[in-house]
Amino acid sequence: MSRDIPLTPGHEPITVVVCTFRGTEYLRAQLESIRAQSVPPAEVIVSDDASHDGTVELAREVLSAEGSASIPHRIIVNDPGLGTAENFRRAVLGARTDLVALSDQDDVWFPDRLERALERHAADPDLELLFGDARLVDAAGTDLGLGLFETLDISAAERTLILEGRGFDVLLRRNLATGATVTLRRRLVEWAGPVGADWLHDEWWAILAASRGRIGFTTAALINYRQHGKNQVGVTKASLRTKISRVLEADPDRNPRLARRTRALVQRLDEVDPHTLVAPDAVLADARAKLRIETFRAELPTNRLRRVLPVLRESRRGDYERYTSQGRAEILRDLLQPR
Numbered sequence: 001m002s003r004d005i006p007l008t009p010g011h012e013p014i015t016v017v018v019c020t021f022r023g024t025e026y027l028r029a030q031l032e033s034i035r036a037q038s039v040p041p042a043e044v045i046v047s048d049d050a051s052h053d054g055t056v057e058l059a060r061e062v063l064s065a066e067g068s069a070s071i072p073h074r075i076i077v078n079d080p081g082l083g084t085a086e087n088f089r090r091a092v093l094g095a096r097t098d099l100v101a102l103s104d105q106d107d108v109w110f111p112d113r114l115e116r117a118l119e120r121h122a123a124d125p126d127l128e129l130l131f132g133d134a135r136l137v138d139a140a141g142t143d144l145g146l147g148l149f150e151t152l153d154i155s156a157a158e159r160t161l162i163l164e165g166r167g168f169d170v171l172l173r174r175n176l177a178t179g180a181t182v183t184l185r186r187r188l189v190e191w192a193g194p195v196g197a198d199w200l201h202d203e204w205w206a207i208l209a210a211s212r213g214r215i216g217f218t219t220a221a222l223i224n225y226r227q228h229g230k231n232q233v234g235v236t237k238a239s240l241r242t243k244i245s246r247v248l249e250a251d252p253d254r255n256p257r258l259a260r261r262t263r264a265l266v267q268r269l270d271e272v273d274p275h276t277l278v279a280p281d282a283v284l285a286d287a288r289a290k291l292r293i294e295t296f297r298a299e300l301p302t303n304r305l306r307r308v309l310p311v312l313r314e315s316r317r318g319d320y321e322r323y324t325s326q327g328r329a330e331i332l333r334d335l336l337q338p339r
Contacts, residue, residue: 011118013042014183015095016103019087021049023105024058026226029141031062033109035071039118041101044073047091049081055105085195085204088179092189100189102202104180107134108141108224116220117183124216129184129209131177132218139228148225152176162217167210168283172290174325177206177215181222184209191272196264198257211269213278247329250338259298262291290323297330302339311335 016034020027034044046059056077063073076094078087092100099121101114120130134148158170170176179202192208195201209215266287274280296314300307311334314320324330 011039011115012099012121013097014099014101014114014118015097016041016044016101016114017088017091017095018044018046018059018103018105019049019084019091020046020051020055020059020105021081021084021087022051022053023055024051024053026106026228027055027058028062029108030103030105031059033107033111034103035062035065036111037109037114038111039115040071041114042072042097043095044071045076045091045094046073047076047087047094048078049083049087050077050079085199085201088201089189089195092184092186095186098186099183100186101183102179106226106228107180108137108226110222110224113222114183116218116222120216120218121183126214127216128188128212128214129177129182129206130216130218131206132181132220132222134178134181134223134225135221137224137226139226141224141226144227147221148178148181149219159217162210162215165213165278167213167215168207168278168286171203171207171210171215172286173323173327175200175203175206176217177202178225180225182206188212191276193268193271196261196268198261199264207265208268211277211283247333247336248338252339254337255294255297255300255334259291259294262287262294266291286323289319293317293319293323297324297334300334300339304335304338307335 018030018034031044034041044063046056046063048056048059056075059075063071063075076091081087082090088102092102099118101117103109116132117130121127136144136146136148136151138144154176158176161167161170179200182202182205184205188205188209192205195204206215266284269277269284269287274284277283293314296310300310311331315328315331320330321327326333
């Protein structure tokens with residue numbers, strides 16, 4: 001760690017990484033909320049992806065403003081742009097501290113967002129990734145009356161598995177970690193390598209951290225998570241009608257995409273030192289079993305009638321429940337979804 005990084009008494013130094021792209025509409029509020037943290041970061045890194053709309057100038061203005069809340073910062077301009085995942089990866093790798101908090105450009109942090117994360121990491125030094133809840137707000141910042149965990153329908157069983165060190169079992173089915181709430185270790189990002197094909201950076205790092213057995217969550221809301229229609233990944237509370245419509249909606253690349261994602265995960269797990277995994281045999285076996293069923297699903301016939309027998313045979317193995325995002329509901333999707 002560089003000696004010129006300021007230390008906050010009683011807390012491990014932490015860097016905030018904010019990745020931006022055409023972010024002038026909401027960036028000021030986000031950066032001001034970072035400046036207003038009860039425990040200030042050692043440094044803020046803003047990494048911009050070729051915005052050309054005043055985003056970089058706005059970041060410089062806010063972060064260079066005089067006052068008690070001024071903090072060290074660096075602004076990186078990528079031109080041409082790198083894409084979201086690679087932008088975050090390079091920015092995290094450029095941090096001078098091992099502990100890093102991820103930030104989107106359009107949210108607002110609660111004043112204790114960093115303090116809560118630092119307390120958790122201090123209590124569990126082996127924790128490599130922590131994610132949390134968030135309050136959903138609209139474009140104007142009005143509370144929508146929903147929490148992020150509520151919209152994700154995180155079950156008691158999933159929470160228990162994570163607490164027991166079995167987060168890989170959970171995240172192999174579906175991602176629960178939203179990057180805007182994440183703090184992680186730079187060493188994890190180094191170990192994880194380039195973000196896998198068809199993965200977002202946060203879910204890639206979360207599942208690989210879980211493969212090492214070291215993830216956690218907090219039920220405290222850490223941020224106002226702004227929903228404005230332009231989010232790269234937005235969230236809503238799905239009604240039964242919405243869930244049914246998703247099953248019936250044509251998405252010919254969904255299953256092939258899931259297979260590509262799982263193949264990238266298996267490839268990375270095969271590359272790393274197995275001694276770095278929490279349970280090498282189990283982790284690799286589960287990842288390969290996930291790849292098997294997702295490959296099966298990707299290769300199902302376009303004709304629905306021709307899918308019936310293979311899907312019903314596959315359903316007896318139990319792998320839909322163990323490895324697919326919605327369990328047995330995915331059987332209905334594979335039987336009914338237009339291709």
